Amino acid sequence: MRHMLNIGGIDVGYGDVQVLWDVSLEVREGEFVALLGANGAGKTTTLNAVSGLLRPRKGTITFLGQDLARTPAYRRAELGIAHVPEGRRLFPEMSVRENLEMGALHGEARRKRRETMEEVFSIFPRLRERQHQLAGSLSGGEQQMLAIGRGLMSRPKLLLLDEPSLGLAPMLVAQVFQVASELHSRGMTILLVEQNVRHALEVCSRAYVLENGRIVLQGTGTELLANPHVREAYLGI
């Protein structure tokens, strides 16, 4: 399998505060990788380094063999990285449709905008019904659907999902995970960040565990579900 994303020993921080210490991980084409950990472990920071909002002080990030060190954040969507951010981060005063259109600004995605929007509507029929409504007026679950749909609009090669289950009712959480694994089974490569460890391990192919900014464990979903440390610290068994 081809390497999609390769993070090699990055240190990342905000100002004087270093958050990530020598983090390395890889995502191969077609994989569903989860990055797990508690609040403040550095999961979102890792994703923001991939999408270019933060610059590593040390280490490299390569995407499909290309070093991203000199690629500004706004060029990374075009390369095929779609970031579905934590807290959804929709454009609240734009309609559902406009939010989706904002997901497809460049190149092929822009040319195939209508087509992709139809695909997104077929995955999330609710969004079709609400397409002229303002994004800020949607319910939490619908907003999450829109955030994922907006990410898909760029026809990405790699989908970064940051805490998609955050703040959702249990039924909606299950739905979000179901959508993620459906996308994966259609061939999408996914890097998922989650605090909902059990759910994430059940759907992913491989996972990494971050603690205090360092990768402490990695393995397949089943391996980690059986791991005594994971069971005690994250599953409460």
Next chain:
Amino acid sequence: MVLLGQAVVSGILLGGMYALIAMGMTLVMGVMKIINLAHGALVMVGMYATYICFQQWGIDPYLGMFVAMPLLFLLGCLIQRFMINRLLHVESILPENQVLLTVGVMLVLTELVRLVFRSDYRSVATAYSGKTFFLGGVSVNVPMAVGFLIAMGFTYALHLFLTRTDLGRSIRATAQDREAALYMGVNAPRVTVITFGLGAALAAAGGSLLLPLFYLWPDIGHLFTAKSFIITILGGMGSMPGALLGGLALGVAESLGATYISMGYKDVVGLVIFLLVLLFLPGGLKSLLARR
């Protein structure tokens, strides 16, 4: 009754032109989260550009504005690109040092114009300057009516641009969530440059429309900075429909003040409204619209 109608009509006409200027400030406010205190100075520079066109080549102000607008667009882009954006990366005691920078820009522009044109009052005298027509008993000043119509035309064009084009939507997206816009692949630094250019071009447009109605001198910019600031607050910061309503409201309020209190107090009316809005309706007209 006729007097009231007269005051309201001329207030609305004038307010439409104020609104155009204020929309420029609102655009910049939305994307950069700063009040551009050089906005009035940009109006003033735009007015001088149109004035020169008229004085040197006899170009009508309504055509001259199409010279002033691209010029000011360029000036705005340069200010954002080489001055304001540079400050974004500077760590200092005051996070609002971009606002202070715009004060500096305002001073430099005003004094440069004074150096060239002196502080003399100037005005353009066109064939239609003093013309009026009657609309059901209310007399309407021709340059006011034309200026209002052109201003509304620009407002509509701006609305189409912001809602129908990718660049316009990117501007709104950047204003609503800059980071999310970056995730989507919006070149946010470029968007800020274009936005500031656009804001300056709107300032020039509004200024040119007001040129047949106002005396022109280098310090007239302060008047427009104050008016746009009042309108921006009145409308609810960053809201375009709010800016339009705010502009019309300020125009009418000033006109009523000039008619029923005294010509000399018309600017006081605007400032009193400004204070009242800050005290009792801090979200501006936008918050009233949202409450529906």
